[in-house]
Amino acid sequence: MVTDTALRVRIAGVQAALAEERLAGLIVRLPEHLVLLAGYWPMLGRSALVLPASGEPVLIAPEMERESLSRTFVSDIRTFPVWKLGDPPPDEGLARRLRDAVSERHLRGERIGVERSADEELAPTQKLTEPWHPTGPAQAILETLGADLHDVTPLLTRLRARKTPAELERLRVSREIAGFGLRAFSGAVEEGRTEAEVAAEVERAVMARGTGYKGTVHARAEALVFSGAERLNRVSWGLAASTPRRMERGDLVMLELSTVADGYYSDLTRMATAGPATARQEALLAAVAAAQRAAIRAVRPGATGDAVDRAAREVLRAEGLADHFIHITGHGLGFRYHESIPLLYPGAEDVLAEGMVTSVEPGIYAPSFGGIRIEDNVAVTADGAEVLGE
Numbered sequence: 001m002v003t004d005t006a007l008r009v010r011i012a013g014v015q016a017a018l019a020e021e022r023l024a025g026l027i028v029r030l031p032e033h034l035v036l037l038a039g040y041w042p043m044l045g046r047s048a049l050v051l052p053a054s055g056e057p058v059l060i061a062p063e064m065e066r067e068s069l070s071r072t073f074v075s076d077i078r079t080f081p082v083w084k085l086g087d088p089p090p091d092e093g094l095a096r097r098l099r100d101a102v103s104e105r106h107l108r109g110e111r112i113g114v115e116r117s118a119d120e121e122l123a124p125t126q127k128l129t130e131p132w133h134p135t136g137p138a139q140a141i142l143e144t145l146g147a148d149l150h151d152v153t154p155l156l157t158r159l160r161a162r163k164t165p166a167e168l169e170r171l172r173v174s175r176e177i178a179g180f181g182l183r184a185f186s187g188a189v190e191e192g193r194t195e196a197e198v199a200a201e202v203e204r205a206v207m208a209r210g211t212g213y214k215g216t217v218h219a220r221a222e223a224l225v226f227s228g229a230e231r232l233n234r235v236s237w238g239l240a241a242s243t244p245r246r247m248e249r250g251d252l253v254m255l256e257l258s259t260v261a262d263g264y265y266s267d268l269t270r271m272a273t274a275g276p277a278t279a280r281q282e283a284l285l286a287a288v289a290a291a292q293r294a295a296i297r298a299v300r301p302g303a304t305g306d307a308v309d310r311a312a313r314e315v316l317r318a319e320g321l322a323d324h325f326i327h328i329t330g331h332g333l334g335f336r337y338h339e340s341i342p343l344l345y346p347g348a349e350d351v352l353a354e355g356m357v358t359s360v361e362p363g364i365y366a367p368s369f370g371g372i373r374i375e376d377n378v379a380v381t382a383d384g385a386e387v388l389g390e
Contacts, residue, residue, distance in 0.1 A: 006166030007039050007073045011057065017159060018053040024110035025052040026152050027098070027142065029134045032123040032335040033115065035263035036160050040072045041218065044082070045125040045132030046090045049074075050101040058101040060094060068126075071217070071262075095141045102145045113152025114142055123263070123336040126218055161341035162355035163334055168379055170264040171334055171357060175377055175389040177210035177219050178259035178266045185223070185255045189272040195242040198253070199223040206259055216261045224256040227274070232370030237327055237363060247274040252281060252370050258337045265337050266388070267359050269375035284321075284364065288372045291315040291362040295329055295344070299360070299378050299385035305330075305348025312362040313346070324364035331359055333377060356380045357388070 014037065018026060029048045034040045038049055038059055047061040056076055061069055063079035078101065080093030087093075102108055115134070124131040142149060163171065184205035188198045202223035210219025226236040227247045236254050247253060251274040259266045271285060291312040298311035309329040316322050332339030334357050342350040342358050352358075356379070363373030379386040 006164060007037075009166070010164055011037060011051070013164075014051065014156075014159060015053050017155060018051075018113065021113070021152075021155060022111060023053060023113045023150065023152065025050065025105060025107045026113035027051075027102075027145075028115060028152075028156070029138060030115055030118060030122060031125045031263065032160075033156055035123075036156070036335055038072045038074050040068060040074075041126055041263035043068060043126045044090075045127070046082070046094055048094060048098055050098065050105060050107070052105045052107060055105060058105065060097040060101065062090065062093075068217075091137050091141060095144060098141060099145060102147060108146045109148070111148045111150055113155065114149050115153050115156070116149070116151035117153045119153075119340070121336070121338065123260075123265070128220055128222075157340060160335055161332060161339065162353055163357055163379070164355070167264070167334065168355070168357070170262070171266065171377070171379070172388050173214050173216060174259055174261040174264045175266045175268075177206055177213055177216065177261050178221070178257055178268055179389060180209040181206040181221055181223060181257050181259065182255070182268065182270055185225075185257075185270060186272060189247065189253045189274055191249045191251075191274045192246055193274075194244050194246050195225040195227055195253075196244055198247075198255075199225040199242040202255065202257060210259070210261060213261075219259070219261045221257060221259045225253065226256075226371070227251045227253045229367065229370035232372075233365050233367050236371040236373065237365050249275040250278065251275075252372065254371060254373060256375075260337075263335070265333055265335070266377050267333050267337055267375065268377070269361055269363075269373045271372055271374065280369065284369060284372050285374075287316060287319045287321055288362055288364060288374050291325075292360055292374050292376070295360045295362060296376070296378055296385050296387060299352060299358070299380055301352055301354050301380060301382065303352045305342050305344040305350040305352070306346060308352070308358075308360070309344045309346055309348060312360075316362065316364065321364050324366050325362060326365055327363065329360060329362055330378075333357055333359055352380045354380055354382050 206221035328345035330344035361375030
């Protein structure tokens with residue numbers, strides 16, 4: 001759990017940025033920003049945080065989420081009823097609480113930030129099977145608050161790219177929980193088993209062993225398993241579902257694993273073989289691993305995304321495999337499975353800074369062998385790089 005003191009460090013940084021932007025405060029509703037600013041991962045999604053540029057925040061949520069709300073440092077918590085017979089519609093209860101908070105924090109008529117240009121890809125609530133994000137009705141509520149609304153999404157995206165020490169610690173815990181899934185994958189891959197069976201064992205290990213681990217309340221995973229040269233070459237460089245395909249002796253098998261622990265994410269890829277690996281498979285695996293190590297060595301404050309990407313591609317070029325590396329080397333992560341800062345790709349001008357977290361995931365794909373990718377999560381430190389989980 002992120003402590004009160006640690007969250008107040010993050011809050012103070014955001015409030016300072018609001019003052020620089022001449023904003024009197026902000027209102028956030030996206031789950032990723034509620035985790036960022038309150039340490040609160042909502043269940044339903046119909047929640048909001050009102051943060052003045054100076055002063056204490058107000059957290060508003062459905063009353064049925066009191067268990068989750070008990071984990072936040074915010075002292076001013078206001079709930080509203082939902083879903084019992086006779087309760088008003090959730091948006092009506094939220095709107096009333098928002099109007100009161102905006103008035104009491106002296107934000108009416110002032111310039112305040114809202115998430116007007118949120119990305120189309122968003123982190124979900126705890127209800128992974130029914131994601132929620134604010135659309136027309138939610139925006140209509142904001143228009144009733146009597147404030148001068150300005151888009152604060154780019155500002156929050158930039159601020160959250162650099163994780164605080166406490167946030168990095170939660171990402172380490174998420175990576176440790178993902179390790180339960182990696183170990184399950186390693187033991188589950190064998191001839192005759194289906195991709196779906198292996199994926200289910202990975203997800204079970206994360207939820208069963210991750211729930212309660214180092215104070216984690218909610219641990220979930222999505223495991224995507226691909227096997228055989230045809231499947232690996234065709235779909236493993238993107239995202240696709242695990243299937244009933246049965247693994248055959250000698251198959252390469254890939255796990256793409258997204259893990260979330262109380263709203264903090266890890267993103268990992270591992271390889272295995274159904275039975276002994278061939279000499280060719282071992283050589284290709286070694287080449288990708290060497291490319292990943294080279295990229296990780298290039299991670300440091302001041303390095304560009306292009307420089308880190310180039311380090312991986314040069315290794316694969318020397319092995320005659322450059323044409324098979326068809327995607328980027330990495331992306332940001334932490335409050336989401338994929339974040340937009342930093343990005344590692346040819347020509348990327350993003351400059352790495354201490355506190356950023358990126359995936360490093362070189363991969364190669366061809367009909368002759370399928371696909372091979374190795375992915376880890378790397379924090380940018382003052383001295384270079386920390387591979388989370390090592």
